[in-house]
Amino acid sequence: MQVPAPFQYQRATSVEHALTLLAQLGAGGADVRILAGGHSLLPMMKLRLAAPDHLIDIDDLAGELGYVIETRGGERGTSEIRIGAMTRHRELLESPLLARWAPIFTDAERVIADPIVRNRGTIGGALCQADPSEDLSAVCAAVGAQLVIRGAGGAGGSTSERIVDMDEFHRGPYRTCVAEDEMLIEIRIPAAPRTGSAYEKVDRRAGDWAVAAAGTSLSLDRDGVVEAVGIGLAAVGGGVSCPRAQASLVGGAPTEEAIDRAAAIAAEQETDPVTDQRGSAEYKRHVAGVLVTRALRRALARAEVAV
Ligand SMILES: Cc1cc2nc3c(=O)[nH]c(=O)nc-3n(C[C@H](O)[C@H](O)[C@H](O)COP(=O)(O)OP(=O)(O)OC[C@H]3O[C@@H](n4cnc5c(N)ncnc54)[C@H](O)[C@@H]3O)c2cc1C
Helix, strand or coil: CCCCCCCEEEECCCHHHHHHHHHHHHCCCCCEEEECCCCCHHHHHHCCCCCCCEEEECHHHHHHHCCEEEECCCHHHCEEEEEECCCEHHHHHHCHHHHHHCHHHHHHHHCCCCHHHHHHCEHHHHHHHCCCCCHHHHHHHHCCCEEEEEECCCHHHCCEEEEEEHHHHEEECCEECCCCCEEEEEEEEEECCCEEEEEEEEECCCCCCEEEEEEEEEEECCCCCEEEEEEEEECCCCCCECHHHHHHHCCCCCCHHHHHHHHHHHHHHCCCCCCECCECHHHHHHHHHHHHHHHHHHHHHHHHHCC
16 A cells, blocks of 8 residues: 555644644544654555544744754753754764764664655654664663653643653553653753763664664763663664663673673563564574673773763
């Protein structure tokens, strides 16, 4: 099937307008969807895996919600990087702020799709699609991202806002905690000192979805002890983060043995891969472990030279 089912189409002129349309059009139980870059939703509509009654196109919000900025005074007195939900893959790839503070984004964007997809696809669309093989969910889990979600349901017709982490946001394949009358607005990540991050992916050909992928972020204290660590996996089932593997590293020296142990915990206890055309479950689990090891080593090397 190459032709979507019939739908109504509206263009939002502001975030408030989009939220109002979501609330009004969805009030009678209609399926109303945000259209961002369209690189996941439109293929699903053409395959009739999705048949929304209404599309609210937010492409005109690229000015309002397309940014990567640094703000001072985040949690723990450090800086914070804020990424608008309409920021395109290409903008993430080319961001000097992310290259400096969270090079895991640069690593990941180099291996996401191709320039055509990267020119249109957005971080908000990628996270809200919650495809189990999607790379930016693993990236955001690894860096401890906070996600700002806004809805039209505030008192007196005002908007309401809540902030969640990736474990709460990501509810499983194609499911997030964003309600039907809400939008993802912004992604916030800590810009912590002595921190390094990295992304590793195995795919069958350039720009393809992952066979397995791993993202890591590692912060050291002044004595070189691991202060905080994040590990996110893509395409291998399980949760979006790896709490047991992370806990095994915190408070100790980041030795080769500790890294190998954490990778083994992640692969053996925190994945649940399926056998499909991309490989057997056993192969994917093995690859996940290897990629966690490589990503942790690279994150550590970056943390050791970070200010
Ligand atoms: C050929 C091809 C190869 C690809 N390869 C990869 C890859 O290797 N790795 C990878 O990670 N991705 C890959 N992708 C997916 C790509 O990254 C998409 O751009 C991304 O998944 C969706 O972003 P979008 O802006 O196009 O979202 P859309 O398709 O517009 O929307 C996706 C979903 O998110 C919802 N949504 C969008 N924005 C918001 C918002 N702000 N608030 C609430 N809901 C929202 C929509 O309603 C929809 O349900 C590929 C896509 C294609 C077509």
